[in-house]
Amino acid sequence: MINRIPSMELAKRVREGHLRAIARLITRVESGGDPEVREALAELYKSTGNAHVVGITGVPGAGKSTLVTQLVHEYRASGRTVGVVAIDPSSPYSGGAILGDRIRMGDLVSDPGVFIRSMATRGTLGGLARSALDAVDLLDAGGFDVVLIETVGVGQDEVDIVRAAHTTVVVNAPGLGDDIQAIKAGVLEIADVHVVSKADRPDSNKTIQELKAMLMMSLEPGEGIWRVPVVPTSSEKHTGFGELMAAIDRHAEHLERSGEITQRRHQIALTRVVKVAEEIVRDNFARDSRSQTEELLKKVTQRELDPHGAAVTLLKAMKETIHEAH
Amino acid sequence: MQNNDKNAAVIRVMLAKIGLDGHDRGIKVVARALRDAGMDVVYTGLHRTPEEVVDAAIQEDVDILGISLLSGAHMHIFPKVLELLKAKEAEDMIVAGGGVIPDDDVKELYQMGVHKILLQDTPPQEIIDSFRQLVADRGAR
Numbered sequence: 001m002i003n004r005i006p007s008m009e010l011a012k013r014v015r016e017g018h019l020r021a022i023a024r025l026i027t028r029v030e031s032g033g034d035p036e037v038r039e040a041l042a043e044l045y046k047s048t049g050n051a052h053v054v055g056i057t058g059v060p061g062a063g064k065s066t067l068v069t070q071l072v073h074e075y076r077a078s079g080r081t082v083g084v085v086a087i088d089p090s091s092p093y094s095g096g097a098i099l100g101d102r103i104r105m106g107d108l109v110s111d112p113g114v115f116i117r118s119m120a121t122r123g124t125l126g127g128l129a130r131s132a133l134d135a136v137d138l139l140d141a142g143g144f145d146v147v148l149i150e151t152v153g154v155g156q157d158e159v160d161i162v163r164a165a166h167t168t169v170v171v172n173a174p175g176l177g178d179d180i181q182a183i184k185a186g187v188l189e190i191a192d193v194h195v196v197s198k199a200d201r202p203d204s205n206k207t208i209q210e211l212k213a214m215l216m217m218s219l220e221p222g223e224g225i226w227r228v229p230v231v232p233t234s235s236e237k238h239t240g241f242g243e244l245m246a247a248i249d250r251h252a253e254h255l256e257r258s259g260e261i262t263q264r265r266h267q268i269a270l271t272r273v274v275k276v277a278e279e280i281v282r283d284n285f286a287r288d289s290r291s292q293t294e295e296l297l298k299k300v301t302q303r304e305l306d307p308h309g310a311a312v313t314l315l316k317a318m319k320e321t322i323h324e325a326h
Numbered sequence: 327m328q329n330n331d332k333n334a335a336v337i338r339v340m341l342a343k344i345g346l347d348g349h350d351r352g353i354k355v356v357a358r359a360l361r362d363a364g365m366d367v368v369y370t371g372l373h374r375t376p377e378e379v380v381d382a383a384i385q386e387d388v389d390i391l392g393i394s395l396l397s398g399a400h401m402h403i404f405p406k407v408l409e410l411l412k413a414k415e416a417e418d419m420i421v422a423g424g425g426v427i428p429d430d431d432v433k434e435l436y437q438m439g440v441h442k443i444l445l446q447d448t449p450p451q452e453i454i455d456s457f458r459q460l461v462a463d464r465g466a467r
């Protein structure tokens with residue numbers, strides 16, 4: 001048996017930027033977060049809000065991990081520290097996962113200014129893992145200047161990242177049919193910055209042009225409006241990543257200057273609170289389903305009570321049992 | 327085994343290939359088996375250095391660091407990994423290995439502090455079971 005360090009003690013070390021403490025607290029929060037862990041997170045939350053959080057999204061294989069790796073090099077060269085949360089899907093059959101984003105990030109480790117953590121979705125939709133934003137908080141509190149979140153390869157409307165990041169980067173790979181992938185995936189609107197990856201490939205120009213044309217069409221007139229840039233990048237030719245970092249920095253400045261940052265922060269807070277509330281309800285429901293619900297379900301099937309009425313009864317009963325620290 | 331409880335502590339494993347060893351068939355078999363047993367498996371890819379792997383394992387805070395070696399460099403690489411873990415105050419991490427390793431070396435590696443070595447023809451279920459046992463024996467962290 002090993003000596004278990006209390007979470008509050010780890011929290012103290014997180015504030016000092018202690019990487020092992022950050023790593024261990026992420027593990028604890030990911031494996032459920034009992035009250036002792038939540039208490040430490042609540043304490044650390046006070047020290048967050050300093051990092052610029054960037055979401056990187058795009059279809060599977062678009063080049064997100066490759067781009068994250070190059071972007072981290074750019075940030076390091078500019079003197080900033082970077083935390084990365086890289087999310088891969090869990091197997092729906094076993095609940096387990098093979099987390100492979102790190103394969104492309106190998107050369108980033110052994111630099112104390114970089115911290116990379118892989119996470120599995122564990123059934124969460126929307127491209128994020130359930131504890132991903134807790135992990136972002138821990139990196140933020142640990143003093144990292146920038147936190148990059150690589151979402152799972154998202155398809156249609158699974159774009160939670162927009163409501164969790166300050167800047168959202170959509171990675172579009174060239175050559176996936178006639179239409180631009182971004183339009184197909186419905187992620188055109190969510191981007192603050194568009195990347196066309198693999199710009200070393202001859203078909204990338206077409207994607208860049210199409211994307212620019214689409215963006216022109218949706219352009220609103222007016223001063224002080226953010227114009228979504230299209231940045232071509234190539235990991236083969238090592239081009240575009242400095243421009244990408246500059247575009248993200250410009251977007252951060254725009255948020256501050258226009259005051260939009262206040263709305264974003266509000267949106268992020270709203271999303272998180274609602275999400276966590278949903279999770280608490282769902283967990284409670286799963287845990288108490290035997291004892292509390294069976295009777296209600298019987299009434300519903302026998303038409304004595306309608307589903308809405310049963311749900312309200314259930315929530316009222318749940319109120320008593322929800323532990324305040326969850 | 328189905329892992330329905332999203333709050334259960336999922337076993338986290340890092341599987342690493344260190345050095346010039348390009349044999350990755352076995353490690354991929356192991357990765358899939360562990361995933362199918364409900365574990366989270368971080369795969370490093372080929373040609374990593376011991377330093378890279380130890381730093382990554384610490385950031386990922388894995389329960390088990392598993393290293394696959396078929397190149398014959400095991401008597402060099404395992405001690406290096408153990409030494410780095412110690413230097414970085416991460417000696418509570420469980421270290422496991424597999425691949426092609428002669429019996430005499432296996433004995434010596436156990437003495438050095440490698441927790442488990444499972445060689446050719448080990449059925450996947452045996453790897454799963456022994457990983458679960460190793461984590462259970464270690465206890466909560």
Ligand code: B12
Nearest residue numbers: 347348349350351352392394397398423424425445446448
């Ligand atoms: C297939 C093979 C290849 C393939 C590899 C394909 C690939 N992508 O993996 C190719 C043809 C490319 C190849 C090349 C070479 N090979 Co080769 N290869 C083999 C062979 C025949 C089988 C390996 C294999 O895939 N086994 C099947 C898998 C499923 O088994 P496994 O890897 O052992 O994994 C199991 C267990 O060991 C365990 N396990 C594995 N990893 C881990 C990790 C953990 C944590 C745990 C718990 C368990 C575990 O679980 C797995 C499932 O049971 C072996 C012979 C042998 N008997 O092993 C030689 C062998 C490994 N190769 C050898 C050599 C010398 C080479 C070359 C140098 C040949 C050359 N001169 O070019 C090159 C080097 C390539 C390189 N860059 O590393 C030698 C190594 C000698 C040594 N160690 O001293 C061997 C032993 C052959 C021999 N008898 O000489 N090889």
Ligand SMILES: Nc1nc2c(ncn2[C@@H]2O[C@H](COP(=O)(O)OP(=O)(O)OP(=O)(O)O)[C@@H](O)[C@H]2O)c(=O)[nH]1
Nearest residue numbers: 059060061062063064065066153198233234235236
């Ligand atoms: N030619 C070229 N290939 C690239 C470039 N960037 C990425 N790739 C390749 O595209 C493939 C996918 O890259 P990843 O970075 O793993 O993509 P990803 O979006 O992270 O993939 P998932 O996480 O699986 O969704 C790999 O084979 C990369 O080598 C690039 O700029 N040029």
Ligand SMILES: [Mg+2]
Nearest residue numbers: 064065101150
């Ligand atoms: Mg990836």
